[in-house]
Amino acid sequence: MKSGQVTIKDLARELNISAATVSRALKDHPDISKSTKKAVISLAEKLNYQPNSVAQSLRHSKTNTIGIIVPEIIHYFFSSVISGIEDVAYTEGYNVMICQSNEKIEREIANTKALLSNRVDGFLVSISKSTQNFDHLQNILNRNVPLVFFDRICTNINTHSVSVEDYEGAYKATSHLIEIGCKKIAHLSGPQNLLISYNRQKGYHDALIQNNLPIQDDWILVADSLEQGFKSAKKLVNLPKAERPDAIFAVNDITAVGAMKALKECGLKIPEDIAIIGFSDDQKLAPLLEPPLSSVAQPGFEIGQEAIKLFLKEISKPERDGVFEKKVLKTELIIRESTRKNKD
Amino acid sequence: MKSGQVTIKDLARELNISAATVSRALKDHPDISKSTKKAVISLAEKLNYQPNSVAQSLRHSKTNTIGIIVPEIIHYFFSSVISGIEDVAYTEGYNVMICQSNEKIEREIANTKALLSNRVDGFLVSISKSTQNFDHLQNILNRNVPLVFFDRICTNINTHSVSVEDYEGAYKATSHLIEIGCKKIAHLSGPQNLLISYNRQKGYHDALIQNNLPIQDDWILVADSLEQGFKSAKKLVNLPKAERPDAIFAVNDITAVGAMKALKECGLKIPEDIAIIGFSDDQKLAPLLEPPLSSVAQPGFEIGQEAIKLFLKEISKPERDGVFEKKVLKTELIIRESTRKNKD
DNA sequence: AGAATAAATGCAATCGATTACGAAGGGTTT
């Protein structure tokens, strides 16, 4: 009691029985008599006894804690995923330790080390933009700790993953732009080392090819922030009239917002002059813009749920068998005013 | 090594020395010879030894983990706060366990229990809307565990807190509306049991009184979501012409957005017909709206930093002395188009 | 009654790291 927290020993001393008996009484072990159980339980309640999870974790080599590493919580998408994870974790009796890499690999490495040290039972990770070396992640698996990637998965490492149909989503978005009559479609692409960027760009690319539309290198710009979206859109607008795109497919919503801002500033009308579509469908943003932004919805909450479910399934196996599941969730094209031309 | 994790015993066995010596060698204890230290450290590096924090926590009765309870991570404000906490936690060698109450007291109680069981070194809490009983929070203090409230603080419990000048912020916002010529100012208020709602409403109230403007009961509606903001604004618009407000001060940005949506739908111009201002200044929202929304900025990141700093200061005390600090941070009036009338 | 069985509880080791205390070995002092 000195530290303010009641222990099993305190209960034992008070009742003049051994700690072992208290432990067994608390978990309703059949060896213990009813009267003893009653006494123990009532004293435990009286003193508001809370078992020390740290000791239990040590004893069982199981912490009931999951480590999460995300680039930044602040993004709607990642906090949705975290909510999804927490939702399942809560009902399954798990706690979560959340770390942010802030898009820096050094921080990601430090986070990995800290979580390993804390003996989390598993990792749910979305890698940072700057993660090009994967030793720290491989290290997790080498220690026999389950690892599930979500969204920004890492193909160099063979493990579970949950992602969305980035290629198909991008293909749908681009096709949609084509259907509403756009012929000169630009793409604001994400960090080139991320698979999601690659896939989205490929979906865009293939949709154009399939529709016999031109691929033009200066219509493909790397931009994945509001500021970069703004700058890139300015560049696009300043192209010679004939080369100016009539639509933009942005790798995510915030980049689309930056582009929209630039377009408006240039006096261009959305979608009449230039249509625009994003990716992710940030619920707290896309529908509230002027005009409301079309986007490809990613089920963030569900991604989180699936990720932790894969983890739970993995630890329920008698041993690591090296069989990994790669879940790919569907995206949904959300059409709003930013791609709704009058003629439709 | 069976579990995949190297322990101090593994190192000891390999080097034919005792675990105690390994432990001391790793922490550069003066009793250990240079040669032994070298051998231990090199083997530790070779086997990629990571100390088991669980064991260390048990030994030292200190987990180096902080428990955070927030209503919902998904809100920009709370994720900012969490980022601020994490920022300091990271440099100070702390990990964070984040729990969401989802605005439900039952969940908040369960979170408290789980974090106590995990023996977190301290709590940083922002209470839920439905928290009217505070036993679970008092219980934290009874166990001698430091507790810091932030934003949604709880006056029934005497402990550290970090909040912002809600009253002053609301007063400034309302005064600003008056300055731009509004005379019939409505208020969309938050949950009545939260202090922040009360203070914001009081700031609004006092600003009106001070300027000899009428307080009208049907101009004060409880609403703190997009949907409720929408509905409430509709009600305001449908008031008899003479009673229709010419400005709205909303308890937060998302409510303001709902109201804006309603106003636009009714064909009213912002700010010409009705000016509107929010609270919090959600960076990912307010500046991107049409028109950009004026708001009272709350420094979320800084709130987080201050909260954890109060915790760190508390645990650096030789013992709990019952002296508590109540930090109140400044807000800043951010004026954008939604309250910028032409005549100005 | 003596033996066998069942019921209830305690002992001691364990998880991994730490640390007070003690001990061995080499060297120095008087």
Add this chain to the structure above:
DNA sequence: AAACCCTTCGTAATCGATTGCATTTATTCT
């Protein structure tokens, strides 16, 4: 040579909970 010291390391207890095994006591059987 006896007494002492310093360096270096090991022993054992500890943190709190758990659990295989042993022990005690009560009960039943033959």
